[in-house]
Amino acid sequence: MPFITLLATLLALSAILYQLGKGRALRLSGGRPGVLHSLPTYYGSYVALWCALPAFLLVAVWIIIEPMALQALVLNSLPETVRQLPLARLSLITNEMRQLAASGDYRFASSPEARAAAEHYRDLHQIGFAAMAVLVLTAGIFGGRFALGRIRPALRARNRVEQAILFFLFVSSTLAIFTTIGIVLSLLFESLRFFSMVPVSDFLFGLSWSPQMAMRTDQVGSSGAFGAVPLFAGTLLISLIAMVVAVPTGLLSAIYMAEYANPRFRAVAKPLIEVLAGIPTVVYGFFAVVTVAPFLRDLGNQLHFSVSSESALATGIVMGVMIIPFISSLSDDVICDVPDALRHGAYGLGATRSETIRQVVLPAALPGIVGGILLAVSRAIGETMIVVMAAGLSAHLTANPFASVTTVTVQVVTLLVGDQEFDSPKTLSAFALGLVLFVVTLALNVVALKVVRKYRERYE
Amino acid sequence: MDPGAERTQSNGHTKVAARDVNVYYGEKHALKTVDLDIRINEVTALIGPSGCGKSTFLRCINRMNDLIDGAKVTGSIVLDRQDIYDRNLDVVQLRARVGMVFQKPNPFPKSIFDNVAYGPRIHGLANTAGEIEEIVVTSLKRAGLFEEVKDRLEEPGTGLSGGQQQRLCIARAIAVSPEVILMDEPCSALDPIATAKVEELIDELRENFTIVIVTHSMQQAARVSQRTAFFHLGELIEVGDTESIFTNPSHKLTQGYITGRFG
Numbered sequence: 001m002p003f004i005t006l007l008a009t010l011l012a013l014s015a016i017l018y019q020l021g022k023g024r025a026l027r028l029s030g031g032r033p034g035v036l037h038s039l040p041t042y043y044g045s046y047v048a049l050w051c052a053l054p055a056f057l058l059v060a061v062w063i064i065i066e067p068m069a070l071q072a073l074v075l076n077s078l079p080e081t082v083r084q085l086p087l088a089r090l091s092l093i094t095n096e097m098r099q100l101a102a103s104g105d106y107r108f109a110s111s112p113e114a115r116a117a118a119e120h121y122r123d124l125h126q127i128g129f130a131a132m133a134v135l136v137l138t139a140g141i142f143g144g145r146f147a148l149g150r151i152r153p154a155l156r157a158r159n160r161v162e163q164a165i166l167f168f169l170f171v172s173s174t175l176a177i178f179t180t181i182g183i184v185l186s187l188l189f190e191s192l193r194f195f196s197m198v199p200v201s202d203f204l205f206g207l208s209w210s211p212q213m214a215m216r217t218d219q220v221g222s223s224g225a226f227g228a229v230p231l232f233a234g235t236l237l238i239s240l241i242a243m244v245v246a247v248p249t250g251l252l253s254a255i256y257m258a259e260y261a262n263p264r265f266r267a268v269a270k271p272l273i274e275v276l277a278g279i280p281t282v283v284y285g286f287f288a289v290v291t292v293a294p295f296l297r298d299l300g301n302q303l304h305f306s307v308s309s310e311s312a313l314a315t316g317i318v319m320g321v322m323i324i325p326f327i328s329s330l331s332d333d334v335i336c337d338v339p340d341a342l343r344h345g346a347y348g349l350g351a352t353r354s355e356t357i358r359q360v361v362l363p364a365a366l367p368g369i370v371g372g373i374l375l376a377v378s379r380a381i382g383e384t385m386i387v388v389m390a391a392g393l394s395a396h397l398t399a400n401p402f403a404s405v406t407t408v409t410v411q412v413v414t415l416l417v418g419d420q421e422f423d424s425p426k427t428l429s430a431f432a433l434g435l436v437l438f439v440v441t442l443a444l445n446v447v448a449l450k451v452v453r454k455y456r457e458r459y460e
Numbered sequence: 461m462d463p464g465a466e467r468t469q470s471n472g473h474t475k476v477a478a479r480d481v482n483v484y485y486g487e488k489h490a491l492k493t494v495d496l497d498i499r500i501n502e503v504t505a506l507i508g509p510s511g512c513g514k515s516t517f518l519r520c521i522n523r524m525n526d527l528i529d530g531a532k533v534t535g536s537i538v539l540d541r542q543d544i545y546d547r548n549l550d551v552v553q554l555r556a557r558v559g560m561v562f563q564k565p566n567p568f569p570k571s572i573f574d575n576v577a578y579g580p581r582i583h584g585l586a587n588t589a590g591e592i593e594e595i596v597v598t599s600l601k602r603a604g605l606f607e608e609v610k611d612r613l614e615e616p617g618t619g620l621s622g623g624q625q626q627r628l629c630i631a632r633a634i635a636v637s638p639e640v641i642l643m644d645e646p647c648s649a650l651d652p653i654a655t656a657k658v659e660e661l662i663d664e665l666r667e668n669f670t671i672v673i674v675t676h677s678m679q680q681a682a683r684v685s686q687r688t689a690f691f692h693l694g695e696l697i698e699v700g701d702t703e704s705i706f707t708n709p710s711h712k713l714t715q716g717y718i719t720g721r722f723g
Contacts, residue, residue, distance in 0.1 A: 056717035345525060346559035347627070349579040349636055350552045359578070364569045 014048040017144035038158035041071040050147030055140035086400030188238040190431035209395035230395035234405030241316025246378040249304030258335040277325040285389030288318035310404040338394030371452035378444035384409040465694040475500040481535035505685035512691040522558035559638035563645040565625030567617035575617040579636035603631035623654020
């Protein structure tokens with residue numbers, strides 16, 4: 001019996017028990033609904049939950065324990081010589097065993113012993129699964145019967161069911177939190193390994209970035225330098241250029257859309273601006289590489305100054321274009337949220353439209369706009385695809401927008417693409433960079449949300 | 461007898477004359493051929509059940525209806541011999557002459573000082589910081605708010621209580637030195653004590669301004685106004701001295717409304 005059939009059977013069983021529970025509650029009420037504490041459906045759900053919850057819990061436990069238990073059993077049955085092998089070899093053997101067992105095709109077994117072990121593994125797996133299936137279904141049936149037996153008119157079925165639902169809601173919401181914590185921890189531990197090899201101060205304040213490490217001791221010139229300042233500077237330069245492009249354009253377009261545009265124009269233009277947000281960043285990336293960068297380079301040539309074909313300017317401009325809809329639609333919402341009473345107050349004093357917008361509407365909307373801009377900055381800093389395609393790879397410490405710079409995200413990608421050894425500072429530095437990136441964007445988001453919330457409190 | 465009656469400087473001189481005013485909101489005929497004179501230095505109260513057009517008429521006087529999509533106004537409203545619906549009239553200048561106080565207090569998210577200084581600044585009424593300050597202090601004093609806020613002029617106006625906010629809005633309106641002040645149910649969001657203060661203030665302001673007030677409270681109309689106009693379903697039913705309207709209404713509808721039989 002495959003796994004999916006087991007699950008389907010369990011679900012069907014719960015459905016049947018639901019009907020039984022509901023029917024029993026109805027019978028007990030004797031046609032007078034007022035006698036029951038809860039609606040009949042709650043008694044049904046109560047029984048179904050008693051059937052499904054313990055059973056699924058057993059399945060979950062089995063899924064977690066089974067591979068470990070099987071492996072231990074099979075390894076124990078192997079000859080002593082094999083068990084003495086180092087851990088890496090041992091895991092190779094168990095992997096082969098598991099794959100052979102899963103495919104059911106033993107022709108490619110490396111040795112008769114391996115074949116025997118795989119067959120043994122397969123048998124154990126099948127027996128284990130059958131036992132589990134029986135156990136689970138029994139648990140479901142007993143759980144359901146137990147609950148059926150407990151149905152009385154006075155049973156507070158609704159409260160129980162709602163408690164169970166509350167529990168599910170709680171688990172779902174904590175899942176996201178635990179995922180975040182897990183991500184942070186994984187970053188943190190790898191970063192700590194990195195910082196045990198390279199001092200934190202060298203990393204945060206060092207001015208030279210050259211992560212190539214010597215593979216052999218006689219290699220020269222590749223000692224590795226992990227000063228991340230050029231990366232931070234490059235990231236900031238490109239983000240700054242992006243914001244210079246995006247903030248005025250986005251804000252002015254939002255003001256026009258919210259205060260001046262007639263509804264027909266707005267209905268057409270707003271979705272069009274938001275299309276920009278739907279363009280995949282890869283597409284922006286090659287727009288930067290193929291169109292904007294060569295254009296700027298040629299323009300620079302004509303004006304007799306040199307513009308790198310991977311200039312920070314080209315990358316920043318394209319990234320700015322990507323962020324425009326972000327700023328414009330957030331600002332637009334905020335401006336529209338400013339109560340009309342304020343506008344009318346200003347008009348009533350004889351303010352013109354532009355005076356009203358500049359002196360009343362924008363100041364009122366400012367906290368929200370600032371929050372939106374901060375969110376946009378954190379997006380710019382974390383943006384990866386555009387910079388990977390269009391920005392440079394070598395780390396120069398420069399503020400010249402026509403030069404090529406590299407960013408934190410670009411370095412993380414280049415450090416981790418391909419085969420890597422996870423004990424060299426070169427690879428581990430990617431996690432340290434990731435940690436810095438995470439901390440910075442997290443801080444920006446927290447500040448932005450705080451600012452936005454403060455604004456919301458004022459008008460609701 | 462209203463003690464303010466002696467102070468009345470009104471000589472029956474007309475400040476605002478509305479003739480044959482019709483307002484349409486899209487298909488809806490909201491105000492039907494209204495003729496009404498507003499006299500100088502008097503408080504004119506507009507009363508009537510909800511949706512009767514009294515607020516609509518009020519908003520015609522400083523052309524706030526221009527801000528509503530699909531609103532159309534016909535007829536003429538003359539302010540001191542100038543037709544305010546004249547094509548050459550600058551609506552910004554009109555609103556400097558005809559100020560407005562709204563139903564809900566709507567102070568700007570600025571300091572108390574800047575709220576009052578806003579109008580004088582945009583109209584260039586003062587050249588120096590000292591002049592601005594003088595206008596602000598005078599306006600706050602006339603609005604009866606100065607004593608309460610003199611130590612915290614730099615705090616945000618939104619931090620005041622509802623009644624203080626509404627008096628701040630009145631100070632803001634009179635800082636521009638308008639000739640007419642329109643008030644759209646200025647006390648509907650206030651508690652009785654704050655209402656009493658604002659009503660007292662209205663009575664004092666009458667000395668220097670012409671005031672038109674929309675109100676749902678007949679007691680308020682009786683307390684603060686010299687003339688009362690009763691609107692019903694977009695029509696002006698009756699207008700006259702407040703005392704005679706409330707003691708001896710000539711129209712059956714007016715009588716029904718003020719005695720509480722409908723509305």
